[in-house]
């Protein structure tokens with residue numbers, strides 16, 4: 001680790017707060033901000049999370065869903081165990097994952113996956129969009145009606161491609177950058193709220209019913225979001 005990087009980290013308030021609160025990563029605050037603002041994690045929810053190591057988001061998700069809820073966390077990297085979180089040490093593309101998730105249903109699908117950074121922005125952006133599309137494909141397959149999807153993406157000109165595929169499956173679609181996301185970073189989050197249901201006929205035992213209310217809650221005082229709401233129908 002470079003000396004300058006180490007010094008920047010020490011002066012980063014989210015990094016220090018994550019250390020103080022035993023949150024494993026400063027990224028935990030990003031999910032906390034998103035969950036505070038949007039109805040993506042409720043008590044009792046079942047959550048599927050991609051790109052979970054070292055477990056900052058898993059800890060936050062677990063706090064929101066509580067004892068009655070559960071989190072399935074997918075990442076090839078190791079993660080110390082968290083009660084109520086099942087870690088599947090696999091890549092999202094792994095054929096074994098399909099077998100493992102067969103018949104499962106979730107109210108929320110999260111992705112904080114980042115590609116291995118090459119330094120060439122066009123490449124990193126394209127890989128990041130591919131990861132959003134992969135997570136989104138799982139969301140469309142496994143979400144219950146009314147469910148939510150959240151994914152990190154490095155902004156760029158290929159993003160509308162993923163949005164054209166995914167946004168029409170949701171009542172509301174947002175692009176947002178929570179306060180804990182560094183301003184200089186090109187990362188942001190896309191959110192789909194109010195999953196409309198799988199296009200294929202539902203299987204026996206699937207929950208059915210109207211979409212949940214999807215109005216975002218007001219931002220907490222003092223937080224700065226850069227936000228844009230996109231009408232999913234405009235992408236059809």
Ligand SMILES: C[S@@+](CC[C@H](N)C(=O)[O-])C[C@H]1O[C@@H](n2cnc3c(N)ncnc32)[C@H](O)[C@@H]1O
Pocket residue numbers: 024025027028050051052053054055056057058074075076077090091092093112113114115116
């Ligand atoms: C920024 S870290 C996630 C941090 C985590 N949200 C937290 O709060 O601790 C990104 C993660 O994405 C994972 N990742 C990258 N490509 C992946 C893939 N194809 N399948 C699953 N996970 C992947 C990496 O292994 C890495 O752990």
